Amino acid sequence: MSEITAEQVAHLAYLARIDLSPLEITNLTHDLGQIVDSIAKVSEVATADTPATSHPMPLTNVFREDVVVPSLTVEQALSGAPDRAGDKFRVPAILDEE
């Protein structure tokens, strides 16, 4: 039985940058515990001498010629932004003054 706590879920939510309500934390603590119990069985067969696979079709060094190709205009790049200032994305303050 995994021991996922509400504090752990709250911390994971902070790392993932998602505010969660107390009810969501309660529900996720329950769900996560159940899911982790079911998926922990991967360790049963993952022996030390089994290599890991990160990609189904191993490709290495996929390069292209270093040439300029058409790209998005500034207007296109900013077209979906929730806020802008001239030709730039406008973002909220990065540093907290507190």
Next chain:
Amino acid sequence: MTYLTKLSAAALSELLVAKEVSAVEATRAHLDHITAVDTDLHAFLHVAGDAALQAAARIDARRAAGETLNPLAGVPIAIKDVLATHDMPTTAGSKILEGWVPPYDATVVARLRSAGLVPLGKTNMDEFAMGSSTEHSAYGVTRNPWDRGRIPGGSGGGAAAAVASFQAPLALGSDTGGSIRQPAAVTGSVGVKPTYGGVSRYGAIALASSLDQVGPVSRTVYDAALLHDVIGGHDPLDSTSLTDSWPSMAAAAQAGLTDGALKGVRVGVIKELSGDGFQAGVTQRFTETLALLVAAGAEITEVSAPNFEYAVAAYYLILPAEASSNLARFDSVRFGIRVNPESGSLTSEHVMSATREAGFGAEVKRRIILGTYALSAGYYDAYYGSAQKVRTLIQRDFATAFSQVDVLVSPSAPTTAFKFGEKLADPMAMYINDVTTIPANLAGVPGMSIPIGLAPEDGLPVGLQIMAPAKADARLYTVGAAIEQLLEARWGHTMLSQAPALTPTEMFASEEGAV
């Protein structure tokens, strides 16, 4: 012009090429049918009627001018909302992208347009393709045309329902753990997940980058092959795109229609994907199909893939891990909505957290938190590291199996379409539903689902999954087309001709009946 919606893409293409029907007529027939049936089914999130008619008119003008066009030019198509379209909103079924119109087309969409296919609109899906029922769409469910109280599969329930209800002859889907094949199975349509890297992912909103593949959704194997030929092949904009040259999938499907196409084909039945947990009617239709294969000269062997038992567990570690990092791009700065927190300071961090709280649904939050957990220090080796090792073991199981047989088969899904709400309360019940389809994504091999009949107990479609070695997609089309032909000869009709009619009149009648 209703009959135009009943035609396969290939049959419609013949009429278009012969100029017996115009692309505008074909497009209008489909748009009219969407208006008639989709308020109830809700396969589409967006219908681009005017743009579709204009695109169709341009094809008619070019054809009238004597230009040689792709055979599919003028054939309408639906596009899963996970694919970027420069002229239609692209939300991936999420509130966080509500109203977003991308500044570019996905490569597969650009290829469709350049071949002259006519985009009708964008189809519904589980939010960011996370789900097996389309119940996790932020914009409401899509109903199964066979039974409107049941799920159309997921995540590509909209694409499958659109094709199965004759709102489009073709659709584009994406398949990360079965999102093309399982909806095809439960709606009686055809769906193909190509070899990983066979079709470009550029402009497909990423769920799990090492598993995602774009592929065709259709009503016939040959139609899927025609579409595969349009969208497939190397794309320099996707660094995981394979540079191989591919044979014509359409020619491969045609080869399946010749006499003796199945003679001597070695078919492996995966022992681990049968038995307990499989609905009786699913097993029955699957067994009957095997008998049909034997009668057609195929050699059936049982093969064992002992590590498939661990596939779902490995998948629900790898997918959330990749998704949690992929979805970090929804930061309320470059695209999508921005929501300010109700209290506290307005820093980027707080605004991002409030935006993601408001913009993501419960399943997306669940998987991001799970992925963050699987990747965190102290758990990484036990969970994510082990899952990657299981991936190796599953690839080895496939390698062993394909050293003995040409193709592998299993039921496409353990059950027929389940009812809305049936698996929502228990995430693991929903996840285990993908047991049949997940191994192909983990190994990168191609898979196809074709309809093989209705389960006697509930009258709902059953699908056969066919899998081939990596890069042997053509084999799926040959074998798939051969089995489709055998079954239709035995039935005396196509599968989808048996689906309940969805005329507006009958819909009202059934609503009255329900009251």
